[in-house]
Amino acid sequence: MSNSQNFSQSNFQAALFAIGLDRAAPEPLHVQLAARLRALVLDGTAPPGMRLPASRQFAQELSVSRATTQAALEQLVAEGYLVARRGAGTFVAEHIPHLASPLMPERIETGVARPETIRPFQHNLPDLASFPYAQWANYLASAWRRPHPDLLKAPDPFGWGPLRQAIAAHLGAWRGITCGAGQIAITSGAREAFELIARLFPAGATIQFEDPCFPPARRSLEMAGLRCILSPVDEDGFDPARIEPDVAGVVVTPSRQYPLGMALPLPRRLELLEWAKQNNTLVIEDDYDSEFRFSGQPLPAMTSLDGGERTIYVGSFSKLLSPSLRLGYLVVPERHIDGLSAAIGPVGSMASLVPQPALASFLQDGTFATHLRRMRRIYARRRAVLTEGLQTYLDGWLVPRPEPSGLNVVCGFGPRLDAVPEGDVVAAADRVGLTLQPLSPYFETGPAMKGVLLGFAHFDEATLAEGVRLLGRAITALAPARRG
Amino acid sequence: MSNSQNFSQSNFQAALFAIGLDRAAPEPLHVQLAARLRALVLDGTAPPGMRLPASRQFAQELSVSRATTQAALEQLVAEGYLVARRGAGTFVAEHIPHLASPLMPERIETGVARPETIRPFQHNLPDLASFPYAQWANYLASAWRRPHPDLLKAPDPFGWGPLRQAIAAHLGAWRGITCGAGQIAITSGAREAFELIARLFPAGATIQFEDPCFPPARRSLEMAGLRCILSPVDEDGFDPARIEPDVAGVVVTPSRQYPLGMALPLPRRLELLEWAKQNNTLVIEDDYDSEFRFSGQPLPAMTSLDGGERTIYVGSFSKLLSPSLRLGYLVVPERHIDGLSAAIGPVGSMASLVPQPALASFLQDGTFATHLRRMRRIYARRRAVLTEGLQTYLDGWLVPRPEPSGLNVVCGFGPRLDAVPEGDVVAAADRVGLTLQPLSPYFETGPAMKGVLLGFAHFDEATLAEGVRLLGRAITALAPARRG
Structure with missing residues (x-):
């Protein structure tokens, strides 16, 4: 075992044995323990392949029954976070099903928590304000008044x-x-x-x-x-x-x-x-x-x-x-x-x-076709405002992909963000009230592309113009030393 | 250029110039034209590498504006059927793997299967006709007119x-x-x-x-x-x-x-x-x-x-x-x-x-509570019509359970149906246009109870009275010999 492996193994054990369980909480201890272990796997503290302590030792360290540690470990094996190898012990799985587990919230589509209000540049949202509500209300009423x-x-x-x-x-x-x-x-x-x-x-x-x-x-x-x-x-x-x-x-x-x-x-x-x-x-x-x-x-x-x-x-x-x-x-x-x-x-x-x-x-x-054509014109202008703003404020930082379609602009990271983690960019935007959807969580098998999705369809041109200006300030402040 | 190329080129031009566009159709001309060109590529009339006429000449031949031919050609370039080479013209793309000529399915007019009509005594259905639709339509419209x-x-x-x-x-x-x-x-x-x-x-x-x-x-x-x-x-x-x-x-x-x-x-x-x-x-x-x-x-x-x-x-x-x-x-x-x-x-x-x-x-x-109370009165009368009919026509055959609730009457089989399979009763009802839900399919572990569910809530009193009379005739005819 190399030193670095030794280090992360002892790091991991320290994190494991520091798990605190709340005996007063309504969730059973094994449910709490499984949740904490799941989090350690998901945040990388427990890296793939890492061996877990035997359930008896683990139980002693946490002062819980062996049934508790066993139940938690079995749960995570069932969910695919851990793998039990007969005679060898229990290990963190090589392939983490963090997108597939029905017990986990759908983290990827929103990040941590969905904000109450919709902030620029939340992705995948059409413009709800331009919906032809009056016509829609008439159709609903006439369909159901005398069905x-x-x-x-x-x-x-x-x-x-x-x-x-x-x-x-x-x-x-x-x-x-x-x-x-x-x-x-x-x-x-x-x-x-x-x-x-x-x-x-x-x-x-x-x-x-x-x-x-x-x-x-x-x-x-x-x-x-x-x-x-x-x-x-x-x-x-x-x-x-x-x-x-x-x-x-x-x-x-x-x-x-x-x-x-x-x-x-x-x-x-x-x-x-x-x-x-x-x-x-x-x-x-x-x-x-x-x-x-x-x-x-x-x-x-x-x-x-x-x-x-x-x-x-x-x-x-x-x-x-x-x-x-x-x-x-x-x-x-x-x-x-x-x-x-x-x-x-x-x-x-x-x-x-x-x-x-x-x-x-x-x-x-034909209301629907008219609506689509109208939204296409509106969205084209909104997209132009966003891409022009990206050009003005973030040239070399965010590189928009060229496809003239959809509700979002897909941006890769330019040379000036080369060394910056995706999470830092998302966090910087979040601090100024903007929502970016990182790209890398969508990738699974190959190397992830660093980048972000910027939804534009839901926001009017003034909001987009101001949002991208703010985004420019937030992102370009990320690496001031390196830019001199 | 070989003769055969010459031949297919002229063949192709003939096909191109024979394209008829329908000015009365709802689709714009350039959309129609793109569709016809796409079909020529897919069916092999326009072979890979074949050069298309210049948009101006093409427009003249088809008696359309040059903007129309240009829009159609650009669309097919975007889709990958055609390739534009600067200064050389527009060509059918080289790399179209051969696909069996797409059968333009003779328009499938399967239409939409009509929903089956609801027959007495289909179970679990509330009375849909008594729903307060006018009020419902008003609420839908006012919720969505100015949401x-x-x-x-x-x-x-x-x-x-x-x-x-x-x-x-x-x-x-x-x-x-x-x-x-x-x-x-x-x-x-x-x-x-x-x-x-x-x-x-x-x-x-x-x-x-x-x-x-x-x-x-x-x-x-x-x-x-x-x-x-x-x-x-x-x-x-x-x-x-x-x-x-x-x-x-x-x-x-x-x-x-x-x-x-x-x-x-x-x-x-x-x-x-x-x-x-x-x-x-x-x-x-x-x-x-x-x-x-x-x-x-x-x-x-x-x-x-x-x-x-x-x-x-x-x-x-x-x-x-x-x-x-x-x-x-x-x-x-x-x-x-x-x-x-x-x-x-x-x-x-x-x-x-x-x-x-x-x-x-x-x-x-309070519309909902009023509706529930009203339906409770209506359903109580309907249930009474059904149970009285069962008493009149099927005493000893079907034995209704006593619970004064729900949308269905649950009937066990009385002594006169002892030897009759559930399926025979359901089939006899079906022959006279009545739907009974057998009970035994709900059972799994223990011995199944023979019986049927009779929905009453959906049907007016006259329908129920006539239905139960018919049901009586159908069921009592099942075992006449044994009763004779």
């Missing part, structure tokens, strides 16, 4: 028929997808869409994701018992050449890689579809905000390329209208309609019927 | 605050429960409530259910990795003496055993709570329709007995108002609020925000 008789029947498990027809028409016009309403099921959002998709695959099937990826999608599949593997994206996004053998499905974000933003080039899209055809399997296209492209038309969905024969398309209204709607949908190939029906079950999805007829009217009468 | 500023902020993961306050008040008045709004989280229904509850227990923990029980609750826990065991109920419902060692939680339906209907006697309730206290664990009270008791007041919830210290209460608006709302909630002891917060995550539950402010107004202004 259509079908609204009083047993609800269709796939969702409100006219909404599904309207979505099919929208997909044709905006995403190049030809599909029938019968292939569409309304869900309470992408999370539930992925839960349903999971049931279309055999238990234990392997699904390959991009690294980085959208963690809730992956979590939904893992919680449903699928095995998820990741392969690092390159400058063009997902590389079909990296698909592993025995993969039963691939989840990609071809229109706008999540979270990095690049579009998957056509040859790779075709290669992916060819792979799915050769292997008689499916590609899942997660398409979350690509209606918002600020130069040219939105790129057609990958699903449009093969007539939807080999793709499941996942769409959502969270980023196009509002996350509060809790409405999304998925489109499956015709031959999978029965499977989807079995996955949904007779009770239907968790999507409320209340907004569905109003949303259907919204789509049918 | 409260908090509705435009990042939504509270626990749900809309005023709704949680209104639920706390309702629980105090109707269920005897004293709790704060902070202990309440809005969900998309009981299914999601149980998914969240699962995360309050360690992975692999054992939860004990009644047998028979509500299968979706059990499934939610099992899918989240908990172990569920069952113990048979007796005439009084769940027997706390049957709780197994190492059980981490118990799920019961004390107000109205699901599906049998009996109420859990007070001594057993107290015994259960004492067990939870002794073992420092929790009882989950699933309370789904007990506001509908037609004689006396609703029994107070078990949660009211211990101040909610040891109980998680699960409620839903599915049976009180409409399953289409997809709104339910759970109430946790104060010390579990943080745990629940971690389980819900920052994104919040799958419950749509759209109906929540309207439902809050509904509860606050």
Whole structure:
């Protein structure tokens, strides 16, 4: 054992034996202990591969029963934080499932705690103030004042028929997808869409994701018992050449890689579809905000390329209208309609019927398309204000990626932030009332890209201009000595 | 240039110049043009490397503006179908792997399968026609026409605050429960409530259910990795003496055993709570329709007995108002609020925000309580019509259980159906257009009780009277020989 290993081992033991448990607290001692151990693993005090003390010694040091230490260790083994090797002891796992554990809060999407108010540059938020509420209120009222008789029947498990027809028409016009309403099921959002998709695959099937990826999608599949593997994206996004053998499905974000933003080039899209055809399997296209492209038309969905024969398309209204709607949908190939029906079950999805007829009217009468086009103009201006501000105040510090799309600007770290940890940049922004989403927590297999997401869509131009000025001051103050 | 290249070039030009655009179509001309060009590339008419005509010439041939051809060509360059080489022109991209020519699926007009009509005596359905839609429509419209500023902020993961306050008040008045709004989280229904509850227990923990029980609750826990065991109920419902060692939680339906209907006697309730206290664990009270008791007041919830210290209460608006709302909630002891917060995550539950402010107004202004009282009167009469009909037409065949509550009448088989399989009774009803829910599929461990559920709440008195007359004819015809 080297000195540095010795050091961290004794460091670790000191941290372990310093754990204080509260006998007066309502949580049982083993729950408290498991929580403290989990935190030590997550904050790196207990590095991968580190051996834990035997449960008997551990119990003595903490003055608790051996049953307590055993229960805590077993819990963390079950959760995947620790690994028990027969005869050798218990070790910190090499691969920490901190994104997958259902017992942990969804840390990655917000960091520590969600602020009460929305601060610039919170990511992934559309502009909620520009929503055409008056029209929306009229549609809600007219749908429910004298509801259509079908609204009083047993609800269709796939969702409100006219909404599904309207979505099919929208997909044709905006995403190049030809599909029938019968292939569409309304869900309470992408999370539930992925839960349903999971049931279309055999238990234990392997699904390959991009690294980085959208963690809730992956979590939904893992919680449903699928095995998820990741392969690092390159400058063009997902590389079909990296698909592993025995993969039963691939989840990609071809229109706008999540979270990095690049579009998957056509040859790779075709290669992916060819792979799915050769292997008689499916590609899942997660398409979350690509209606918002600020130069040219939105790129057609990958699903449009093969007539939807080999793709499941996942769409959502969270980023196009509002996350509060809790409405999304998925489109499956015709031959999978029965499977989807079995996955949904007779009770239907968790999507409320209340907004569905109003949303259907919204789509049918063109209000939705008008809203999208209007928001595209507004967002394009907001994006320009942000990128111009980044150029003015943070040139050489933050390097925005070029994609003219989405709700966020993705920034890598420039040479002047080379030696600065991502966390310092996020903390500096936080101190001046700004929210940055760090990029590196999204990465898992390869080396992480240092960077931040800056949401712009939710904030007006004055707020963005002032925010980026403040951000400039906060970040450039980070390394004054080195800049002289 | 070889002859064959010459040939395909001229072939290609002919195809290009034959492109017809529809000026009356809703899609702009450049979008139509891009779609036609894309198809020519994909079907091989425009082979890799082929040069496209200059945008000016192309525009002249098609009789469109140059801006139209330019926009279409730029779009396809962005998508990767075409490559622009400065000074040389625009070419079909070299690297398009061959994909089987995408079959433009003859437009799938599967349409949308019509929801099945609801037949008597489908179970668990409230009366959807008596819902006060006009008032509901007004509340929806006024909530969203000029939305409260908090509705435009990042939504509270626990749900809309005023709704949680209104639920706390309702629980105090109707269920005897004293709790704060902070202990309440809005969900998309009981299914999601149980998914969240699962995360309050360690992975692999054992939860004990009644047998028979509500299968979706059990499934939610099992899918989240908990172990569920069952113990048979007796005439009084769940027997706390049957709780197994190492059980981490118990799920019961004390107000109205699901599906049998009996109420859990007070001594057993107290015994259960004492067990939870002794073992420092929790009882989950699933309370789904007990506001509908037609004689006396609703029994107070078990949660009211211990101040909610040891109980998680699960409620839903599915049976009180409409399953289409997809709104339910759970109430946790104060010390579990943080745990629940971690389980819900920052994104919040799958419950749509759209109906929540309207439902809050509904509860606050007394419309909800008035509706419940009105429905209680209506349901009491409907139940009476059904039980009188059972007495008249099926005495000795179907034996209704006595509980004056709920949306369904639970019937055991009388002596005249002794030898008749449940399936024969269900099939006989089905042949005359009636839906019966058999009881035995709910049972798992012990001998199943033969019987059927008859929903009455959804159907008017005339329908019920005629339905039970028909049912009488259908069932009594099942064993004429033995009776002759």
